[in-house]
Amino acid sequence: MKNLGQSTGTRELFEKTAKIGRIGVYELNTISSEIYWSDITREITEVPNEFVPKLDNIEFFFKEGSCRDKAKQAVQDALTKGKPFDLDMEVVTANGNQRFVRNIGYPKFENGSCVTIFGILQDITDRKRTRFELARKNQLLSFAESISKIGHWKWNAVNGEVIWSDSLYEIYGHPKEENLSYEVYLSYIHKDDRPCVENKINEAIDNGIYEDLTYRIQLRDGSIKTIKSTGVVKTTDGATLEMLGTCQDISEQITREQELVKKNQQLTFAEELAKIGYWEWDVVNDHLSWSDNMYRIFDMEVGTPLGIENVVAAIHPDDRDMFRAHAEEFIAEKKFRKFMHRVIYNDGTTRTLELFGEVIMDNVGNVIKMVGITQDITEQRMSEIKFRGLLDSAPDTMVIVDQKGTIQLINKQAEKMFGYKSTELVNQHVSILVPNRLWDTMEYHAKIFFKDPKHTSLPTDLDFFVHNKSGFQIPVQIVISPLETSEGLLVSIAIRDITEQKQSAHRILETNKSLIASAKRLKAQNRQLEEFNHITSHNLRSPVSNLSALLTIYKTEKDPNIKEALIEKMESVTNHLTWTLDTLVESLVIKNKTEQSLEKTFFENTLQRTKEMLAAEILNTKAIIKHDFSEVPSIMYNKIYLESIFLNLISNSLKYKAEDRIPEILVKSKITDGKTQLEFKDNGLGIDLNKNGHKLFGFSKVFHRNKDAKGVGLFLTKAQIDAMGGKIWAESEPGVGTSFFINF
Structure with missing residues (x-):
């Protein structure tokens, strides 16, 4: 090894190549037991320069176990049998790091004995790890394909070879042992989708672009799946060589x-x-x-x-x-x-x-x-408000319960009679209002009522009592009736306090005082009759004369059919006359009532109450009602009269609205000449005051065609204001609107 190569250039080339490839060399002299390691071998094993490799210390670099045993056996076979080796092995470096190496050894024999083993040691750690990572990724890919129902494919357009992944075989239900071809693939595509798929594939072959496809396949068992296919086209010089891509079973996703x-x-x-x-x-x-x-x-x-x-x-x-x-x-x-x-x-x-x-x-x-x-819940809320308004305006105490006897709703009169607030009674059993001694009676009549709610009522002579929060018992008259709702049957209980009827003796004594007071009121009313001479002469003389004429004809008429018709006409005249008289009497009562109940009344509360009572009309007309009570927020006045004034004037504005615009109403309070003044201004039809101003507040006077118009509202409003010492007048322009002014 020390004499490697014939020139310095060759050695330098080898050393550079060895360094790049991480290849170290070693040589074992079996005669002297000396071992040579190159610098790369030392780098791979991470030993210091002074380390001297020997047979008894180098074996420990191989990982303990099968790897070390394999290394020993390979060296033994080389020494004794002259057998070269080429092994992938794990080593543990001097620093404790684990690496993968390729160990190649060649024995040299002389005279039948091994004198040298020459070998190379290549660091293949990165290669091994890359292979492990690739294998792991392939495993994960197969797992991911199986989980996501995706399979990959490749089609060689030149030789027709088709390759499917295992997952794709599962998706199509195609046996792996059977041959694959483009025609086999097409055979699985649903017959209704096949022409489209073939056209798309042909286009991909022609233009080299694979467009995503969604189509159905029909398996051999008849089941149908929906497939989404994506792919790419590989071409050379414009010719398609192959296509590869994926198919995903998206049947569940589509469903x-x-x-x-x-x-x-x-x-x-x-x-x-x-x-x-x-x-x-x-x-x-x-x-x-x-x-x-x-x-x-x-x-x-x-x-x-x-x-x-x-x-x-x-x-x-x-x-x-x-x-x-x-x-x-x-x-x-x-x-x-x-x-x-x-x-x-x-x-x-x-x-x-x-x-x-x-x-x-x-x-x-x-x-x-x-x-x-x-x-x-606008409509429900409006209905609730309207129902609540009707309930609160009822003269009697009203209690609404469900079939279990649980109180759902009460009115103001109930709060006043029983001394409970609404929140204290709602969701309580109605027995809380009934003395213990009458519980059995209550349950008995409840059972009878629910057997036939529409045709059952309480006996008129039923002697019944309720008690208030203080325990005081009150004799009452009760009327029950069913209420059909979307949530089931409810029961309306109207309760009237008949304490005064029970104390008839005392009431008889009070009657005398009442008669005296009535006489005074009649006297005062008689004084007012003169004010109505022109009304009675116009509104009463005509129907009375008509009635007299009909009576004369009736007396002389012989034909029974004509006499019957005359009676009907007389009834009609009488009804009209009665209505006229009732209205005049109500006006007289207003004008002569001297003991008005005055209380501090807030204009905003009165307006809100009026809006609730006219909720349906406001909603239907989309009216916009504004107010400004900042200058004068309240007044000492008869609360009932004030509510009536608001109701009559605002309802008139809604009733006589212009057809081409949304009603807009402004109610404003202010101080004028030291007096509280209210203004009701609208943008309605308006009134020609030059023509009709003198009869604006007259009895039974109307100025526009309206099926609900009777000409009484302004008449009574003026009577109420006059009775309280006030004044009302109007300013109006036809087609623009009307303003009513009230000085209190």
Whole structure:
């Protein structure tokens, strides 16, 4: 080894080549037992320059076990049998590092004995690791193909050879022992898809570009799968040599996508039908995700970028602070509670929404997300408000219960009678209002009622009592009736306090006082009759004269059929006359009532009450009602009269709205000449005051065609204002609108 090569140039070339290839050399002199290691051999084994290799220390560089045994046996066979060796082995360097080497040895014999073993030691660690990594990746690829149902293929366009991976055989259900060809591949493609696939492959051959394909295959057992194929085309000088690519079984994916599309369609339909939208709020990044119908509920274009603040901008100004407070509260308390708020559409319409949701937290308990649904409950809310308004306007105590006797709703009169707040009674059993001694009676009549709710009522002579929060018993008269709802049957219980009837003796004594008071009222009313001479002469004389004439004809008429017709006409005249008299009497009562109940009444509360009572009309007409009570927020006045004034004037504005524009109504309070003044201004049809101003507040006067017009509202409104010492007048322009002014 020391005399390697015949020239310095040859040796230098060898050393450079050995260094590049990480090839070390060694030589064992069996006679002297000397061992030579080149510098590369020393680098591979990581030994210092002063290390002297010997037979008894070099074996320890080979990994203990089968590897070391194999090395010993190879050297032994070379020494005794002259057998060369070429082995891939693992060594452990002097620094403890593990490496892979190729150990090649050639024995040299003289006179029948081995005198030298010359060999090379090549570091193949990188090559081995590359092979291991390649093998591992191939294994992972096969596993991934199997899991993802992907197989790879190659088709030689020159000789027609087709190669499939194991996974592709499984996808197609093709036996591995059978031959593969392009024709076999085509035979699996569904007959309806085969022409398209053949055309695409021919195009790929012609232009060298393989377009992704999705098609169906039919297996030999008749089952059908959907395949997605991708590939590349290899060409030389424009000629296609081969194609290679992958096929993936996407049958389950297609099925899931179809099911998902179907479910999404069903969900979208359900959302629109129920007026529900789904939402998700990323609290950390302030990012909102909405379903399409959620955008519609907010009157926004689908896909509009969302954040909590631009959503708040769509919310009714009066509800924005409440909305923000709820969001902060849910984050702080880590719990979502349903709530309602209003939104304003681009056309000015107000809608009421109800939110349901859930808070999602991370591992350490921080709120990271909220998800939920929003439902447009405008119609339900309007119905509830209207029903609540009707319930509260009922003169009797009203209690609504379900079939189990659980209280669902009560009105203001019930709160007053029983001394409970609504929140104290709702969800309580109705027996809380009934003395213990009457529970059996209550249950008995309840059972009878539910057997036939529509045709069962309580006996009129039933002696029944309820007790209030203090335990005081009140004699009552009860009427029950069924209420059919979407949630099931409810029972309406109307309760009237008949304490006064039970105390008839005392009421008789009070009657005398009442008669005296009535006489005074009649006297005052008689004084007012003179004011109505022109009304009675015009509105009463004509029907009375008509009635007298009909009576005269009736007395002389012989034909029974004509007499029957005359009776019907007299009834019609009588009804009209009765209505006229009732209205006049109501006006007289208003004008002569001297003991008005005065209380501090807020204009805004009265307006809100009026809007609730006219909710349906406001919704139908899309009316915009504005107010400004900043200068005078309240007044000491008869609350019932004030509500009647608001109701009559606003309902008139809605009733006589212009057909070509949305009704706009402004109610404003101010101080004029030291007096409180209210202005009701609208943009309706208007009135020609030059022509009709003198009869504006007259009895039974109407100025526009409207099937509901009777000409009584302004008449009674003026009577109420006059009775309280006030004044009402109007300014109007036809086609522009009307303003009513009231000085209190």
